[in-house]
Amino acid sequence: MVDRFGSILVAQVTTAGMERHRDDLVAALAALPGITGVQFRNDTGSRDLEGLESYVETAHGAVPDRVEIMENETRFSVPISGGQKTGWFYDHRLNRARLRRYAPGSRVLDLFSYIGGWGIQAATAGAREVVCVDSSASALEELDRSAALNGVEQKMSSRRGDVFDVLARLREEKERFDIVVIDPPAFIKRRKDQKQGEKAYQKINRLAMELLVPDGVLFSASCSHHLTRDALLLAMLRAGREIGRDLQILEQGHQGPDHPIHPAIPETEYLKAFTARIS
Known part of the structure; x- marks a missing residue:
């Protein structure tokens, strides 16, 4: 899954098959217009079932600890590096x-x-x-x-x-x-x-x-x-x-x-x- 926060993309890979194509995924995401940062939040427990290591990593550009979003006329400070799943x-x-x-x-x-x-x-x-x-x-x-x-x-x-x-x-x-x-x-x-x-x-x-x-x-x-x-x-x-x-x-x-x-x-x-x- 990939969530977009303006110019920042936060991705989570939960299967071994997709993990094998990680580099291809990074290249595809980084090539999208306006993207300045890509982060993997691969620290979910479901990765254990696939025998995958747990990690959080910036794979492209720079990613801040939190971003601000607007949803339904309401502002939120979203902790994309330390929150749940992708942060939101x-x-x-x-x-x-x-x-x-x-x-x-x-x-x-x-x-x-x-x-x-x-x-x-x-x-x-x-x-x-x-x-x-x-x-x-x-x-x-x-x-x-x-x-x-x-x-x-x-x-x-x-x-x-x-x-x-x-x-x-x-x-x-x-x-x-x-x-x-x-x-x-x-x-x-x-x-x-x-x-x-x-x-x-x-x-x-x-x-x-x-x-x-x-x-x-x-x-x-x-x-x-x-x-x-x-x-x-x-x-x-x-x-x-x-x-x-x-x-x-x-x-x-x-x-x-x-x-x-x-x-x-x-x-x-x-x-x-x-x-x-x-x-």
């Missing part, structure tokens, strides 16, 4: 745009927030308060930087820790939110993780629903290609039944057109998202 998750751009329509006047909880892609956009769209939760201290520092870029730092707060543990504490504190966003890393990375992963999706949705006000809005997503859209919806339905909450699906989302789906490769349809009203 462009595939959720359209889903984050949907959130903005619900945000005005709302109190928002952004789970697995990373650097605040959902939460800060809720704030710039008019949310009155946003609480972001992530286990990474460095990600939350980057979140503060981007909040300041947009002048919404007074609306933002964060909690560092395991998301499941933080949700339990929020419930004990009787906190309530108008909107909760669930955008976790893949809970099902391999087929053998299917059963436990589906239980995790059900649990995280249940914990989130418990914090929603009546008729609050839940944004629930999964990036695991092993979890079908129907399976995610079933996890949400079962979560609601556990606690006596009903849900209505308001919208459905998927990856943007810059992450196209190949009809013959079902794994390319990996991202699914639901916007639900929880009564």
